[in-house]
Amino acid sequence: MESGAKEEENVMGYNGNNVEKAKLQTTLAALLDDPILADVPKKPTLSDVDTLISLELGSAMRISILKLDGTSFDVAVMNSATVKDLKLAIKKKVNESEQSKMGHRHISWKHVWANFCLAHYNEKLLDDGAALQDFGVRNNSQVQFLPYVVSKGSGSHSRRRKHRFFHGLNKRS
Numbered sequence: 001m002e003s004g005a006k007e008e009e010n011v012m013g014y015n016g017n018n019v020e021k022a023k024l025q026t027t028l029a030a031l032l033d034d035p036i037l038a039d040v041p042k043k044p045t046l047s048d049v050d051t052l053i054s055l056e057l058g059s060a061m062r063i064s065i066l067k068l069d070g071t072s073f074d075v076a077v078m079n080s081a082t083v084k085d086l087k088l089a090i091k092k093k094v095n096e097s098e099q100s101k102m103g104h105r106h107i108s109w110k111h112v113w114a115n116f117c118l119a120h121y122n123e124k125l126l127d128d129g130a131a132l133q134d135f136g137v138r139n140n141s142q143v144q145f146l147p148y149v150v151s152k153g154s155g156s157h158s159r160r161r162k163h164r165f166f167h168g169l170n171k172r173s
Contacts, residue, residue: 051076051077051078052076054076054078055076059078059079060076060077060078060079061076061077061078061079061081061132061137061138061139061140061141062074062075062076062139062140063075063076063077063086063132063137063140063141063142063143064140064141064142064143065090065093065118065142065143065144065145066142066143066144066145067144067145068116068145072142073093073094073097075089075090075093076089077089077132079133080131080133081131081132082128082129082130082131082132083118083125083126083127083128083129083130083132084128084129085132086118086125086132086143087113087118087128090118091109094107095107113148114148115147115148116145116146116147116148117145117146117148118143118144118145118146119143119144119145119146120135120136120137120141120142120143120144121136122146123135123136124146124148125143
């Protein structure tokens with residue numbers, strides 16, 4: 001009889017957890033529908049919440065990203081963020097936006113960053129390790145996408161050679 005009672009408790013406890021989770025999800029959904037919390041993502045992570053709290057406390061900044069089509073969106077990053085942190089925030093925001101609008105859609109970010117770069121007052125943000133504040137990016141700044149064109153002399157991005165096998169044969173001649 002004791003084992004039957006324990007099984008019933010386990011089932012009741014399991015159902016109780018499901019009820020509590022459902023209540024929590026309902027409460028969270030109601031909170032996220034509030035216009036005051038419009039900047040909170042639909043499925044917030046702990047880091048999203050931390051960044052938004054830091055934004056309210058002044059230790060994070062909101063940056064407006066201007067796309068090539070003239071539209072813009074906002075991302076929040078810490079005051080000590082690097083260019084790489086900004087790129088990750090943009091990637092997350094765009095992927096979340098595209099997912100909610102169009103369902104599953106894959107964006108090749110490798111292709112995006114190979115052909116476009118971010119700029120603040122026409123100064124290109126090319127060094128992923130550089131702090132945003134080094135470029136003058138502050139709270140409520142605007143950063144824009146620009147086509148990324150590398151001059152042939154700089155050599156930072158060499159063009160892919162179609163026939164790599166034959167490339168090494170020319171050096172012996």
